[in-house]
Amino acid sequence: MPHHDELLILARQMVDRNPGLQVEAELRRAVSTAYYALFHLLIDEATDRLVQIATIRHRVARTFDHTIMKKVCQEYADATAFGVGEYKIKKNGQTIPTALFNIAVTFVALEEARIQADYNLKADVTRAQAAADVGRVEAAFKNWLLVETHHATDDFLSELWCRGMPKRT
């Protein structure tokens, strides 16, 4: 089973076990693990498509940057509804399917939730919140199945990687 699938199952288990008992550390780990499930899904798919030599994919995977991925996703998540089942990215007018839009929205939300869960002990993480965050990633994984072969997805994945590279002037 791919690493990202295992992470998502683990995140769900952490939310569902000990219901009603206060184990906030476990809920925090669940949110963080759910984020990393989505993070690794996208990186896995991106390196599969963009890097032909399988043996160096893991090395390339390490070059993906959380902040840059969030910025790209924010651009996609800020798209406006355009007809049925499509959104238009404001910056370049590109149309993307709703499922890809939803994945981007989820990535932005979970990247922030992960940082809050890992580092902000002042803000508590409740079971409902952790369940919602894990549920968002589960929905994103289902959305992925709808768009993995869509041409806009290739652009999206390449942006996640290339946006962080310096451009020749």
Next chain:
Amino acid sequence: MTAIEFTEKFEDMGRYRAVNGYENVTFVTRTRRRYPGRVHFRDGFCVRVEMDGGGDWSYPDQSPLNEIRLLLQFDEDKPLATAVDHGRVLFQQSPEREASKKEFLANFRVARNLFAHPQVDVDGRQDAVALERMLIRSAIWLTPKSVEAFNADQFPELGPDRQFELKSAVNRFQEVADQVPADAPATDVQFRNAAEAFTVMRDILAPYLSIPDEARKVEKALAEVGKEFPTWVINWDYELGSDSDDAAAVWVNVFADNSTAPIPQLGRYASDWTTKIRTSLTVAGIDRWPYVRVRTGDEHKARA
């Protein structure tokens, strides 16, 4: 054992003074249920937390526990928020901590927002009794947390009469709030008495809790989205701030009814609301990214 006696069993840096052994404690859950258990120590560090009939947290090699937060109950003291950090036991609030005006106003600001945003839906067909039941269900401001850290002496600028009026209202509110269980709604009488006292507090404290123009716009934009919340959403609140990238953000707390919220679908709803809120904010000319946090009303009321 009192909370103070328990805290004195640890050095300033959180090491267990007796070095090895265990302490009998009572754990408190968010819904205020209590479970007995033990906290074990080795070489001054916490290595195991054991809850009778529940979880047992330890590493296979008995190394110090890390990143664990607990609520402990001692006698009738307020629950003691406790964190285990690399085996060291740290107390997040000293039992004898002095209340601060700033903290009280922050607590009351949240309560004020919740008081103003009950989700009573609706389609306009509810009769007066049904409407009151919905208001009571949404009254998650009716918790001792709403007036926590209040100290009348810190409001001398109000003058003696208003200061006394505020103190009396806080006392009346507190008296009711202490009687309402965290996992059950108030009675009709409790709700009315608390609402009356709350209204007095809100009016007196209004000058301390001004709402900036941008926040008013944000609130209006959120209220538009709130009209479409499902009936199991009982309240909402918001907070302006910045996210981890220092970008302007608005944190939106959506409170769900414990018994009717479709927990497995909360994620889908949270994503949907994020999109709608972003659109509504954009229409209002607000460039803040919305982050939606879903929690239940009981979870809010049970906050330590």
